[in-house]
Amino acid sequence: MGLAKASLTTATLVAATGLLMALAPPALAGSITLAPVSLPVWKAVYGQVEARTTAPARARIGGTLVSLTVTEGDMVTAGQVIGTLQDDKIGFEVTALDAQLRALGAQLDNAQAELSRGQTLLDRGVATTQQLDLLSTQADVVRNQIAATEAQREVVLEQAKEGAVLAPADGKVLTVPVTEGAVIMPGEAIATIGGGGFFLRLAIPERYASLLEQGASLRVETGQTSASGTLVKLYPQIENGRVVADVDVGALPTAFVNARLLVRVPVGKRQALMLPVAALTSRAGLDFVTVKTAQGTSERAVVLGEVDGETIEILTGLAAGDQVVTP
CATH class of the missing domain: 2.40.30.170 (Efflux pump adaptor protein, beta barrel domain)
Structure with a gap:
């Protein structure tokens, strides 16, 4: 019977030891000493x-906006045509200049014919050199008038090309304050490009x-x-x-x-105690940390602040110099 009691006592001790080992906290991996750190306010x-x-996309001439190809939110590139203006007077000016060129061409043909006859009369001794020079000057004047009219016609044609409204830069259309059919003044903004x-x-x-x-x-x-x-x-x-x-x-x-x-x-800057988030334990809605003391380790309830990456601010419950156990 004594032997049986001894065996029972030994088995009970082994079982109790195993239970205590199962309930014991895991081995401590390390600890950190809390120190204030500077945080931004x-x-x-x-x-x-x-x-x-x-940058505003502006009209370079006045006229009627006959087409508008963009709306708010569209992406455009520099130099892209986003609208077209039409000024009917430009077409009439070109027609008038073409008529002037035809009239000047006829005058030049007549002046050249007169110059040719004057040269013939001079060769026969009937006309004088002064008369021939006058005819040559008249022909030169007509030629210069034709050149000036052609240059003026090019200017008018260039104005017609300027009816195309171009995007001033790459970007997004922010505002379009006009609509098709509107009468636009020179320099007026058709759209705003950001x-x-x-x-x-x-x-x-x-x-x-x-x-x-x-x-x-x-x-x-x-x-x-x-x-x-x-x-x-x-x-x-x-x-x-x-x-x-x-x-x-x-x-x-x-x-x-x-x-x-x-x-x-x-x-600004402020001082705060920061702790790794992994060192926290939550139970029943409360947060705890394990702290090393002279008597061993103990748990303390803490109030948490803002999270900064893998660390979190401790508002209350700990003080500078405390050694906190970390996993």
């Missing part, structure tokens, strides 16, 4: 999506002007996701109590120009 402002360059890419323009309260740094990284909310941007330019002039700044964003949505996006701008 973010100021939330709104920025507008704007084109780097905005080119050179897009950027965000911010207007930040002037009290933060001294805290802004060119080249600083920003956070931009682009809808469902967020993107990083760079503060590329600070304008020295303050307008309406605000500093104007430009932000370059790689993944900037450009479907809508002048769309407003939320931007978080760093306007």
Whole structure:
């Protein structure tokens, strides 16, 4: 019987040891000592999506807009014909100049005939050299009149070509303030082209002007996701109590120009305790971390702040110098 009791006691100890080993926490992989780190203080402002360059496509002559081939949102290239103007007076001017050229041609034929007869009379001794020179001058005058009229005709034809409205640059059509059939004055804008890419323009309260740094990284909310941007330019002039700044964003949505996006701008520094997210344990809606103490290890409840990559801010529950166990 004694032997049986001894065997039972041994089996009970082995089973209890196995249960304790199963319930024991996993072996500790390491620990970190908390120390304050500097984090940026973010100021939330709104920025507008704007084109780097905005150029109007203007009419070079006056007339009636007979065709318009673009609308808002279309992409165009520099030199592309986006509309055509027609001025009926140009056709009438060309017709009038053609008639003048025919009349001058007839005058030139007559002047050359007179010059030929004068040369014949001079050879016979009937006419004088002075008379021949006068006839030659008259023929030269008619030739010059023909050259001037032809040049004037080329000018009118070039004006007709200028009825084509050209896109001034590559980009997106932002506005088209006119319609087909409208009467257009010289220099009037047919469309506005936004080119050179897009950027965000911010207007930040002037009290933060001294805290802004060119080249600083920003956070931009682009809808469902967020993107990083760079503060590329600070304008020295303050307008309406605000500093104007430009932000370059790689993944900037450009479907809508002048769309407003939320931007978080760093306007200062603060001290915070950061901890790897993997060191946290959540139970019953609370967050715990394991801390090394002189008596061993213990769990502490903590209140969490913002997540920054793989680390998270600890608002309360820990202090600088605490050793936190990490997996």
